[in-house]
Amino acid sequence: MPITCTENADSRVVTENQSAELTYTLVGSDDPLAAMTLLKTTAPESYQGLPRQNPTLEPVYIDQTNPDRCIWLGTVTYAVNSAGGASSxxxxxxxxxxxxxxxxxxxxxxxxxxxxxxxxxxxxxxxxxxxxxxxxxxxxxxxxxxxxxxxxxxxxxxxxxxxxxxxxxxxxxxxxxxxxxxxxxxxxxxxxxxxxxxxxxxxxxxxxxxxxxxxxxxxxxxxxxxxxxxxxxxxxxxxxxxxxxxxxxxxxxxxxxxxxxxxxxxxxxxxxxxxx
Incomplete structure (x- = not known):
């Protein structure tokens, strides 16, 4: 079973012109590197003009004998950079x-x-x-x-x-x-x-x-x-x-x-x- 990445229903918490947070559920692998790679591929590099920050990945359910059943929670935040601009x-x-x-x-x-x-x-x-x-x-x-x-x-x-x-x-x-x-x-x-x-x-x-x-x-x-x-x-x-x-x-x-x-x-x- 290939690993999948699906955006959650409660995703897209947005503070106008300041920040946004998108959440994803990843299923089908016990490999965090593979899950992170797919998360970065799925989440857009920018959202409403805000640049993507470093994504985070949390294990929800890990079964190394049955990797198809493994579940990860991926969180991707978007925010203005330190200089106050929308992009570097x-x-x-x-x-x-x-x-x-x-x-x-x-x-x-x-x-x-x-x-x-x-x-x-x-x-x-x-x-x-x-x-x-x-x-x-x-x-x-x-x-x-x-x-x-x-x-x-x-x-x-x-x-x-x-x-x-x-x-x-x-x-x-x-x-x-x-x-x-x-x-x-x-x-x-x-x-x-x-x-x-x-x-x-x-x-x-x-x-x-x-x-x-x-x-x-x-x-x-x-x-x-x-x-x-x-x-x-x-x-x-x-x-x-x-x-x-x-x-x-x-x-x-x-x-x-x-x-x-x-x-x-x-x-x-x-x-x-x-x-x-």
Missing amino acids: PSTGSSSFSFDTGGGTQHITQSLGTTASYAASGTAPNFRGAIGVTHDSVEGVDILVPVYNFSETHYLPDTQVTSSYKGVLFNLTGKVNSGSFRGLAAGECLLLGASGTQRSDGASWEITFKFAGSPNRTGMSVGAMTGISKKGWEYLWVRYGDVEDAYSSTLVKQPVAAYVEKVYEQGDFAQLGIGTT
Whole structure:
């Protein structure tokens, strides 16, 4: 007598969008491996969009001298995965998230002085310098646009080698040498990557974190114009004592501006996740 697997009448206990339980009666074998194999073959891999979990098998009646009379109870549960989704992402798939909350930056120059007032006479012209004291320019902290985004990729185990992990290490803290995700060279900074081998042992879940800052041209600092800087280069200003023609006093004014390269460039194509 061949082993049979029949769904029970009281099967299909369902919690909407969360879980389901199907039960089966298996008859005709004393071999638990054969019974489990048939249970997995009979029960669907998903039910109402929920992925199948590991089935369980319980002996109800076992007679090794008469295996045709053996009875098993099979229980198959379906539930959302640990990340809250209905199914586990397949190898080669990816997900994305972003925010434009920005970051803070300490600046000593304004975009322009819109008004100035003096107790008497004419207020000194500091040419946009902020918080000028007798011997320093204190500046102010402001919110600046920073495009933070992350990507999670499910990569095959054959790709995530020791050499590949070394590539991730070496590219962390570097800016893109070429266009990446619509950002021009110099605008994207790799903040880092974190990876976990998945339970299938054949793939990895790796999350990449990036920050974008725009390249700028045509900037002005005091009387200096035509200043350009890439997104993650650093602009700083040197101040000196200059005679202000309006107030006939010595005041702090910007006398030089410097654009500094503080991050090395890297080829983001080596990440193996595409560049567009």
